[in-house]
Amino acid sequence: xxxxxxxxxxxxxxxxxxxxxxxxxxxxxxxxxxxxxxxxxxxxxxxxxxxxxxxxxxxxxxxxxxxxxxxxxxxxxxxxxxxxxxxxxxxxxxxxxxxxxxxxxxxxxxxxxxxxxxxxxxxxxxxxxxxxxxxxxxxxxxxxxxxxxxxxxxxxxxxxxxxxxxxxxxxxxxxxxxxxxxxxxxxxxxxxxxxxxxxxxxxxxxxxxxxxxxxxxxxxxxxxxxxxxxxxxxxxxxxxxxxxxxxxxxxxxxxxxxxxxxxxxxxxxxxxxxxxxxxxxxxxxxxxxxxxxxxxxxxxxxxxxxxxxxxxxxxxxxxxxxxxxxxxxxxxxxxxxxxxxxxxxxxxxxxxxxxxxxxxxxxxxxxxxxxxxxxxxxxxxxxxxxxxxxxxxxxxxxxxxxxxxxxxxxxxxxxxxxxxxxxxxxxxxxxxxxxxxxxxxxxxxxxxxxxxxxxxxxxxxxxxxxxxxxxxxxxxxxxxxxxxxxxxxxxxxxxxxxxxxxxxxxxxxxxxxxxxxxxxxxxx
Amino acid sequence: xxxxxxxxxxxxxxxxxxxxxxxxxxxxxxxxxxxxxxxxxxxxxxxxxxxxxxxxxxxxxxxxxxxxxxxxxxxxxxxxxxxxxxxxxxxxxxxxxxxxxxxxxxxxxxxxxxxxxxxxxxxxxxxxxxxxxxxxxxxxxxxxxxxxxxxxxxxxxxxxxxxxxxxxxxxxxxxxxxxxxxxxxxxxxxxxxxxxxxxxxxxxxxxxxxxxxxxxxxxxxxxxxxxxxxxxxxxxxxxxxxxxxxxxxxxxxxxxxxxxxxxxxxxxxxxxxxxxxxxxxxxxxxxxxxxxxxxxxxxxxxxxxxxxxxxxxxxxxxxxxxxxxxxxxxxxxxxx
Numbered sequence: 137x138x139x140x141x142x143x144x145x146x147x148x149x150x151x152x153x154x155x156x157x158x159x160x161x162x163x164x165x166x167x168x169x170x171x172x173x174x175x176x177x178x179x180x181x182x183x184x185x186x187x188x189x190x191x192x193x194x195x196x197x198x199x200x201x202x203x204x205x206x207x208x209x210x211x212x213x214x215x216x217x218x219x220x221x222x223x224x225x226x227x228x229x230x231x232x233x234x235x236x237x238x239x240x241x242x243x244x245x246x247x248x249x250x251x252x253x254x255x256x257x258x259x260x261x262x263x264x265x266x267x268x269x270x271x272x273x274x275x276x277x278x279x280x281x282x283x284x285x286x287x288x289x290x291x292x293x294x295x296x297x298x299x300x301x302x303x304x305x306x307x308x309x310x311x312x313x314x315x316x317x318x319x320x321x322x323x324x325x326x327x328x329x330x331x332x333x334x335x336x337x338x339x340x341x342x343x344x345x346x347x348x349x350x351x352x353x354x355x356x357x358x359x360x361x362x363x364x365x366x367x368x369x370x371x372x373x374x375x376x377x378x379x380x381x382x383x384x385x386x387x388x389x390x391x392x393x394x395x396x397x398x399x400x401x402x403x404x405x406x407x408x409x410x411x412x413x414x415x416x417x418x419x420x421x422x423x424x425x426x427x428x429x430x431x432x433x434x435x436x437x438x439x440x441x442x443x444x445x446x447x448x449x450x451x452x453x454x455x456x457x458x459x460x461x462x463x464x465x466x467x468x469x470x471x472x473x474x475x476x477x478x479x480x481x482x483x484x485x486x487x488x489x490x491x492x493x494x495x496x497x498x499x500x501x502x503x504x505x506x507x508x509x510x511x512x513x514x515x516x517x518x519x520x521x522x523x524x525x526x527x528x529x530x531x532x533x534x535x536x537x538x539x540x541x542x543x544x545x546x547x548x549x550x551x552x553x554x555x556x557x558x559x560x561x562x563x564x565x566x567x568x569x570x571x572x573x574x575x576x577x578x579x580x581x582x583x584x585x586x587x588x589x590x591x592x593x594x595x596x597x598x599x600x601x602x603x604x605x606x607x608x609x610x611x612x613x614x615x616x617x618x619x620x621x622x623x624x625x626x627x628x629x630x631x632x633x634x635x636x637x638x639x640x641x642x643x644x645x646x647x648x649x650x651x652x653x654x655x656x657x658x659x660x
Numbered sequence: 661x662x663x664x665x666x667x668x669x670x671x672x673x674x675x676x677x678x679x680x681x682x683x684x685x686x687x688x689x690x691x692x693x694x695x696x697x698x699x700x701x702x703x704x705x706x707x708x709x710x711x712x713x714x715x716x717x718x719x720x721x722x723x724x725x726x727x728x729x730x731x732x733x734x735x736x737x738x739x740x741x742x743x744x745x746x747x748x749x750x751x752x753x754x755x756x757x758x759x760x761x762x763x764x765x766x767x768x769x770x771x772x773x774x775x776x777x778x779x780x781x782x783x784x785x786x787x788x789x790x791x792x793x794x795x796x797x798x799x800x801x802x803x804x805x806x807x808x809x810x811x812x813x814x815x816x817x818x819x820x821x822x823x824x825x826x827x828x829x830x831x832x833x834x835x836x837x838x839x840x841x842x843x844x845x846x847x848x849x850x851x852x853x854x855x856x857x858x859x860x861x862x863x864x865x866x867x868x869x870x871x872x873x874x875x876x877x878x879x880x881x882x883x884x885x886x887x888x889x890x891x892x893x894x895x896x897x898x899x900x901x902x903x904x905x906x907x908x909x910x911x912x913x914x915x916x917x918x919x920x921x922x923x924x925x926x927x928x929x930x931x932x933x934x935x936x937x938x939x940x941x942x943x944x945x946x947x948x949x950x951x952x953x954x955x956x957x958x959x960x961x962x963x964x965x966x967x968x969x970x971x972x973x974x975x976x977x978x979x980x981x982x983x984x985x986x987x988x989x990x991x992x993x994x995x996x
Contacts, residue, residue, distance in 0.1 A: 173830070173831070173834060175830050180956070181743075181956065184742055184743040185743060185744060190700075192700045192702070193700070265707065266699065266700065266707070267700050268700075268702065270702070270704060323744065324745075336834065337833070337834075339753075339948065340743070340745070340750065340753055341743065341750070341753075341754075341948070341952075341953070341956075342948045343830075343833060345833060345834050363834055365830045365833060365834055367826065367830060367833075368946070368948075368952075369825070369826075369946050370943065370946065370952070370955075370956075371825075371943065371944060371946065373809065373812075374812070374824055374825055374944075374946060377812070377813075377816060377817055377824055378824060380817070381816070381817070381820070381824075383824070383830070504959070532692065532959075532961055533961075534692035534693060534696070534697060534961045535690065535692055535961075537693075537696075538692060538693055558702070568702070575705060577704075577705065578702070
């Protein structure tokens with residue numbers, strides 16, 4: 137007995153000793169002021185694939201601080217910021233683009249960035265054909281025409297300025313580093329970009345610590361974040377507590393209830409920003425009874441738009457108008473917007489031969505997504521008033537998608553999913569979601585209209601030459617789609633960003649969702 | 661003894677084989693396209709078709725199965741569909757965090773559970789006994805996630821004494837080189853003399869450790885109490901007492917030693933339970949272990965990862981059961 141007690145006592149003493157010795161730790165050299173570190177508590181893995189040619193997911197929140205693109209799109213002004221390019225021209229037919237490449241830029245490995253390096257990067261991404269490589273589809277040839285001059289020739293006109301400003305698959309990387317190492321050197325966590333930060337340390341699937349790249353071409357004058365950590369914190373309640381305590385500097389949206397509480401909290405800024413993400417409800421356009429446009433229109437009048445926005449999204453959304461969300465070019469303010477009107481819905485349904493409803497529809501959504509589930513349930517209760525039964529099925533995304541890819545006559549009647557663009561263009565929605573597909577991939581309403589196909593092609597080509605003309609074609613296509621009521625644009629989501637008041641310089645850019653460009657920020 | 665062990669090992673292998681087969685078949689039945697998962701969210705049809713060939717998914721299921729098993733025998737669990745890293749590497753990366761927690765909670769279970777049980781048995785039906793029993797029943801029945809969140813609210817939000825989650829604070833993660841020898845941060849930093857990191861890691865492991873330990877503590881306390889009570893009624897205890905052997909010696913040495921058989925069986929099995937329960941605790945405390953790993957794997961249908969963790973858990977269970985059997989067999993009173 138005594139021996140055991142003694143041992144426990146000694147153990148306890150040892151533990152105490154450890155804690156008291158804590159003060160004399162061995163900090164790494166070059167440590168900055170701990171209060172100036174930006175801590176971004178992120179809800180998922182900060183990055184999974186470190187290869188800038190491949191990553192097509194959350195990883196851009198890390199990538200955009202390490203790698204750079206030629207241009208960066210600024211949606212507010214519908215203009216471009218010059219990053220690795222200093223200027224560009226396009227031919228009148230929109231097929232030949234010439235970029236002036238910035239001089240005096242060094243990669244993290246010390247080599248010089250020039251037109252050759254840009255060509256290497258783009259070619260690599262295109263050849264690997266993974267992730268978002270499809271954005272380069274229009275490119276026929278990339279030539280180096282001068283040490284700092286790059287010419288890109290296209291197969292068909294396309295808005296290449298938007299493509300090179302894409303959030304994915306448009307990064308420039310060091311040819312020396314990439315070719316002198318193994319094939320999986322990049323994907324296993326090494327970096328070789330031109331961006332303001334390099335990786336100080338990282339734990340796979342867990343956290344990434346970024347530190348200032350001293351030779352960054354932009355320089356380090358003025359107040360700038362020099363150290364930042366992005367850490368995975370999947371629990372909503374934990375992220376809220378971290379921002380409340382001041383430990384975390386920046387978090388993405390939590391729940392509307394939390395937002396309300398945090399809005400009143402001291403030292404915390406809660407900002408609602410427009411996003412390019414919208415939630416769409418796809419009717420199965422090829423299966424009875426929804427193959428009848430009149431029925432789809434009737435159901436479009438039965439959707440409780442404002443209830444969904446006010447009660448489910450707590451006002452953090454706007455009812456969609458057409459397919460393209462507010463704030464992005466190609467959004468049309470004169471596209472017809474269905475409103476909730478149950479009497480009209482009933483009338484139209486009767487006119488279409490379903491006076492008392494009497495049919496059952498199945499709807500699938502991504503299991504675990506509460507806004508999707510709750511919106512569908514509200515819709516179901518409205519449909520019940522029309523005598524229409526809506527069966528709601530939550531499925532893992534893969535299963536939901538697999539089921540939808542079978543033939544339309546056996547697939548679900550209603551499919552709910554979000555969409556956001558790869559680069560800031562309406563083309564992403566229209567091409568993927570409404571262009572005629574022989575084998576279904578993302579056209580979840582199985583919509584097919586040759587007029588729309590033509591308008592989409594035309595819009596894309598035009599927008600390579602004249603953005604406004606392209607937008608007009610895209611808007612025309614949306615009018616046809618909305619007239620056919622192929623889809624209900626439920627809402628355009630707002631992104632809520634929550635950060636400490638002393639975090640300055642942050643500006644949300646919906647073209648690069650959830651990315652914090654740390655270089656522009658600092659802690660006061 | 662040798663034959664007994666061989667028999668046990670044989671049955672363990674059968675269980676393992678069964679689990680591998682069933683999980684393999686289950687992952688093939690679920691409607692999901694691993695090839696599409698492999699190439700990413702907006703892949704083209706050609707990319708998916710290409711990936712299907714690369715991953716061998718175009719072959720018949722039995723071919724895929726034999727390939728999987730033969731890879732498995734070489735320790736190759738395949739690659740994650742999400743990160744494309746080898747599952748074995750990922751498991752090795754995430755495992756230490758989980759084991760660290762499990763070991764700590766087992767330590768708590770022994771050094772809090774057994775004394776609690778002894779105390780309870782010693783003062784049978786007295787207030788101390790009631791309090792101990794109340795605690796042990798509570799420890800077994802309170803839901804882990806509730807306890808975890810409650811502790812967070814109290815010690816982080818309310819008192820501000822202990823960190824909310826993660827293995828080390830973000831400052832430590834940035835400014836210190838965390839040594840990596842065994843992967844147990846507390847241990848590694850102690851033996852390399854990094855006391856600051858050790859203290860920081862210790863502060864971080866307290867709450868998840870306690871949360872995870874509650875169940876085994878309660879279980880061990882209850883088991884110790886009942887086993888001890890039985891022993892305390894034996895004749896040899898009465899004679900020891902009549903020889904005026906100090907009560908403490910009777911209780912902690914003569915009685916406890918003989919009651920440890922069932923307790924250690926329960927303890928061993930509860931380690932298995934803890935290993936799975938840590939999944940919940942890890943999610944709450946943002947603890948980067950196997951639990952976090954599998955929860956994101958399940959959500960994203962990363963089936964090689966799911967299978968990897970399942971196989972690992974099964975192995976752990978089989979081994980722990982074997983240990984429990986050996987402990988029983990070591991008791992000379994039991995014939996096997």
